[in-house]
């Protein structure tokens with residue numbers, strides 16, 4: 618017997634360093650149905666990158682046009698190039714039988730809520746503020762000033778997570794495996810490949 622799979626995108630929010638990326642990576646490697654959203658970018662493709670698979674490679678003027686049409690949930694500028702998560706891309710990927718997993722900040726989530734995209738919103742909480750600080754410092758990828766800025770932002774994000782109805786599910790990422798199990802249960806699609814990539818079961 619097969620049950621219809623809920624293809625609504627999964628939005629994963631939470632303060633920097635809480636483990637969103639770690640959980641998203643685990644989710645995506647547990648079942649090929651989970652896909653990251655394919656961003657638009659103005660940067661040139663690298664030799665191994667395929668347009669429409671790794672990114673939607675776009676000219677600066679096309680990017681500006683999309684921006685003026687309010688086509689993006691969020692945009693970033695990195696190394697002088699623009700990157701954006703397009704709402705239409707999320708709709709297209711969902712129509713193509715993928716569950717899009719979005720690791721976006723709260724502002725991006727608020728933007729998404731204003732659209733007609735029916736997503737499922739998950740907030741990842743640290744077991745404590747001290748644990749968050751420890752993880753951020755432990756990762757060692759940010760300068761002290763940046764760590765402080767991220768922690769200040771975390772206070773605001775954690776407050777927003779407590780607003781009734783802001784998220785469909787709040788998961789405390791204390792033990793990673795426990796948090797991952799909670800995430801999988803919420804999403805309702807069980808793993809088809811184990812950590813070695815060996816098939817283990819079908820979707821629920």
Ligand SMILES: Nc1ncnc2c1ncn2[C@@H]1O[C@H](COP(=O)(O)OP(=O)(O)OP(=O)(O)O)[C@@H](O)[C@H]1O
Nearest residue numbers: 632633634635636637638639752756790791792793
């Ligand atoms: N449950 C956990 N217990 C201990 N450490 C963890 C746990 N989950 C993740 N980590 C570690 O915490 C650090 C931050 O995790 P990660 O980079 O996934 O966070 P993030 O929320 O994606 O951050 P950012 O938003 O800045 O990208 C990493 O070093 C990761 O290995």
